[in-house]
Every structure is written in C-alpha cells, then in structure tokens.
Amino acid sequence: MRACTASVARRPTTVRSNGGSGTIRQQASAQLWRLADPSDLVGEPLSHRAPEIGAEVARVVGLNRDQFLQTVVLPQGGVREVPPRSR
Numbered sequence: 507m508r509a510c511t512a513s514v515a516r517r518p519t520t521v522r523s524n525g526g527s528g529t530i531r532q533q534a535s536a537q538l539w540r541l542a543d544p545s546d547l548v549g550e551p552l553s554h555r556a557p558e559i560g561a562e563v564a565r566v567v568g569l570n571r572d573q574f575l576q577t578v579v580l581p582q583g584g585v586r587e588v589p590p591r592s593r
Contacts, residue, residue: 510540510566511540511541511542511543511544511546512538512539512540512541512549512552512562512566513538513539513541513549514536514537514538514539514559514563515536515537516534516535516536517532517534517535517536518534519531519532519533519534520532534556535554536554536555536556536559537551537553537554537559538551538552538553538554538558538559538562538563539551539552540552
C-alpha cells in the first residue's frame with residue numbers, strides 16, 4: 507500500500523445576513539486534494555463532490571461513516587475507560 511498525503515476542506519451549509527433585513531443561504535461545499543508531501547500547500551485537486559470525497563475518505567481510513575462515528579481515539583499510551591453506551 508502506498509502512503510498518500512491528502513487535504514480535505516468542508517464547508518457546511520450556512521445562513522448569513524445579506525447586510526440588510528434578509529438572509530442568504532450558502533450551499534455546503536467540499537474539496538479534496540492530493541498533496542505531494544505534508545509541506546505541499548497547493549496539491550492536485552481530486553474532487554469537489556461530497557459523495558466522491560466521502561467514499562475516498564472511507565477507503566483510506568478503512569471505516570465507513572457509521573463505523574467511524576463509533577470509534578474513540580486515545581492518545582498513544584493513554585488508557586481510559588469508556589462508559590457503556592446507554593440505550
């Protein structure tokens with residue numbers, strides 16, 4: 507497996523003032539870039555479609571969205587008891 511450095515930017519849908527008495531709804535957006543190395547600030551654009559980006563992140567991480575949301579990341583060497591999920 508080849509190592510890859512990537513950058514993901516996500517902007518959720520927002521509602522902001524239009525400067526008057528109304529509001530403007532800005533649609534959500536996302537972008538994915540492949541970086542030549544961690545210090546690369548520009549990168550090669552790979553996608554701007556959220557479904558493609560989600561699929562690529564799931565492929566790289568090895569977990570789908572539901573699995574990822576159930577994980578707990580602990581610092582190396584840290585031991586912590588996680589309380590059972592209440593139902």
